[in-house]
Amino acid sequence: MAGAEKREVIYEVKNVSKRYGSVVALDGASLKLHAGEVIGLVGDNGAGKSTLVKVLSGAHEPDGGQIFLDGEERSWSSPREALDAGIETLYQDSGLAPHLTVSQNVFLGREKTVKGLLGKLGFLARKEMEHDAHADLERVGIAVPAANRPVAQLSGGQRQAVAIGRAVSWARKVIILDEPTNHLGARQAGEVLEVIKAAKKKGLGVIFISHTLPHVLEVTDRIVVLRLGRIVKDAPTSTFTGDTLVGTITGTIQTIKVEGD
Amino acid sequence: MANSKQATSAQTTSVAVADRLKGMLSNQSTILVGVMVLLVAVFGSIEPKFLSAATMNNVLTDWGSVVLLAVGQTLVVISGGIDLSVGAVVGLSGVISAWTMVNVLHLDSTATGSKATGGLLVGLLVSVAVGVSVGLLNAVLINKLKIVPFIATLSTMGAALGFSVIISSGMPIQGPANYELISAMDAKTNPFSWAILGSALVITIVGLFLHKSRFGLYTYAIGSNTFAARAAGISVEKHLTKVYALSGGLAGLAGMYVYLRLGAGSPSSGTGRELDAIAAVVIGGASLMGGIGRLWGTVLGALILFTVQSGLIMIGVAPDWKKVVVAILIAAAVAAQGLQKSNRRS
Numbered sequence A: 001m002a003g004a005e006k007r008e009v010i011y012e013v014k015n016v017s018k019r020y021g022s023v024v025a026l027d028g029a030s031l032k033l034h035a036g037e038v039i040g041l042v043g044d045n046g047a048g049k050s051t052l053v054k055v056l057s058g059a060h061e062p063d064g065g066q067i068f069l070d071g072e073e074r075s076w077s078s079p080r081e082a083l084d085a086g087i088e089t090l091y092q093d094s095g096l097a098p099h100l101t102v103s104q105n106v107f108l109g110r111e112k113t114v115k116g117l118l119g120k121l122g123f124l125a126r127k128e129m130e131h132d133a134h135a136d137l138e139r140v141g142i143a144v145p146a147a148n149r150p151v152a153q154l155s156g157g158q159r160q161a162v163a164i165g166r167a168v169s170w171a172r173k174v175i176i177l178d179e180p181t182n183h184l185g186a187r188q189a190g191e192v193l194e195v196i197k198a199a200k201k202k203g204l205g206v207i208f209i210s211h212t213l214p215h216v217l218e219v220t221d222r223i224v225v226l227r228l229g230r231i232v233k234d235a236p237t238s239t240f241t242g243d244t245l246v247g248t249i250t251g252t253i254q255t256i257k258v259e260g261d
Numbered sequence B: 001m002a003n004s005k006q007a008t009s010a011q012t013t014s015v016a017v018a019d020r021l022k023g024m025l026s027n028q029s030t031i032l033v034g035v036m037v038l039l040v041a042v043f044g045s046i047e048p049k050f051l052s053a054a055t056m057n058n059v060l061t062d063w064g065s066v067v068l069l070a071v072g073q074t075l076v077v078i079s080g081g082i083d084l085s086v087g088a089v090v091g092l093s094g095v096i097s098a099w100t101m102v103n104v105l106h107l108d109s110t111a112t113g114s115k116a117t118g119g120l121l122v123g124l125l126v127s128v129a130v131g132v133s134v135g136l137l138n139a140v141l142i143n144k145l146k147i148v149p150f151i152a153t154l155s156t157m158g159a160a161l162g163f164s165v166i167i168s169s170g171m172p173i174q175g176p177a178n179y180e181l182i183s184a185m186d187a188k189t190n191p192f193s194w195a196i197l198g199s200a201l202v203i204t205i206v207g208l209f210l211h212k213s214r215f216g217l218y219t220y221a222i223g224s225n226t227f228a229a230r231a232a233g234i235s236v237e238k239h240l241t242k243v244y245a246l247s248g249g250l251a252g253l254a255g256m257y258v259y260l261r262l263g264a265g266s267p268s269s270g271t272g273r274e275l276d277a278i279a280a281v282v283i284g285g286a287s288l289m290g291g292i293g294r295l296w297g298t299v300l301g302a303l304i305l306f307t308v309q310s311g312l313i314m315i316g317v318a319p320d321w322k323k324v325v326v327a328i329l330i331a332a333a334v335a336a337q338g339l340q341k342s343n344r345r346s
Helices: A049-057 A079-084 A102-107 A116-120 A126-139 A156-170 A186-201 A213-219 A242-250 B002-009 B012-026 B028-046 B053-078 B086-104 B113-143 B149-168 B179-185 B194-212 B214-224 B226-231 B236-262 B273-283 B295-314 B320-345
Strands: A009-020 A023-034 A038-043 A064-069 A072-074 A087-090 A174-178 A205-209 A222-227 A230-236
Touching (some): A009 A049, A038 A049, A049 A205, A079 A087, A102 B214, A156 A186, A186 A205, B053 B194, B113 B149, B273 B295, B295 B320
Parallel strands (some): A038 A205, A038 A222
Antiparallel strands (some): A009 A023
16 A cells, blocks of 8 residues: 555545435545555445445436546546446446357457458457457456356356456456455455456556455555445555454444545 | 266366367257258158158248248347237238339239339338338337337237238239249249348348347347446447347348249238247247347258148148147247256256
């Protein structure tokens, strides 16, 4: 985490709020994400994590507040806009297309075509994509048996790895991972954490949302704690222990509201 | 199963080889070719005349009219939908096409020579245009009004049937019958008439796009997981519009195919054909849940349908049995699919 503060702020939300009817889901949340930094976003159910993720990924427009990408104020009217701006989001169970192969999933929406007229007609460079998908996944630390296998034939952990690998290999600025280690065995979860570290090395800003606190403590540089729609703590991971983190989340440990710096 | 277990512990190359072998054995098209060979052998041994070029031509001629519908249906089914309107579109496009030739171009069944040929070409364009229009209407109902494909295409099926009866007053419209073209169904290039070769060409082109191009990939992706397809930036509505328009267009083409056989546009000429098409698709191994299917399977599925039909007639079985046999084939195909799936999981 050393040095993260010196890096440029890549993605920032200032004072964002979101109400659903009379329910205040998000109440003036501010967050800064630096390039090459991993932020853990934690909080109890209903604390506002999913809402904040939806605002960050462009799925929901906030009622108030500002969003900055690379210092420029932006607003997203669809996830596609955020995607095009370099923000990849891995939703809890968005999943992949199970009947398509690994490489088809990795390249879905961004296929490579063959050269010439056939390419203009949309004919695909299958071998090239299989080769590149394999290389891309390997680069982010994922060992997948074969890029030409249908995803349906992979284990749950391998599928999740492919989904994350896809997001990491395409993300240009920010990657948001919503509960990526859910339902995974210890070894597979470990692999996912390695991928997150690889993304960090690549200079991406990573937002990691998880209920599994040991994973959060292991992989993040900074932890942001949400409670009842507010950010109640935003501090370097090294200042937390497992117990103080749980205390902060549940509110048994008194917190001072962090003012935007 | 034991074989595959050994293979996984061996090197990746041998895994690939084992996969390929297993793939071939569990491959739907291998099974289908086997079924075809079996059918031909059984029918041929009971009635040797079955093994003649004339029979083959009959089978292929019937096949040609339904396989075009089945090809469009394959794409729709892979995308996770269904198109019930295609049979009615055969009738409607044939009727409108004949009506146009008779009432707009003033050609009747006595027209001959190049005049009739030109008329039939116009008829072909009209026929395909009618099909594409119904396909686009299906897409609007599905995309804009959010009606599920089954109901959307059921209603356009009803409307198309109704309109074709209204336009034709329920009687076939006799159009130009240029023998040169009407004889397209004759086996001059024995046993392949050029109409059949034309259908084969269309199938090949659609097959290449389905299995090798972005268009096909998106069709599979949408049928496999619409949410993931949308998240990947695919414009699902736009793509489905193309798929239903293609299905309608191919049904329009089939409408002209049937016109050429009859020399007339008949409102009832396609009635029930959509079920033959769906049967061919299902026998060919596509899943009505979407995401699965091969065009080659559908082509074989349609061929099996008409082999059974011709074969039963030739060995002297009452035609009504055809429906029972087709029903058994469909059930067997779906059951085989289910068994393959559970094998793969274990």
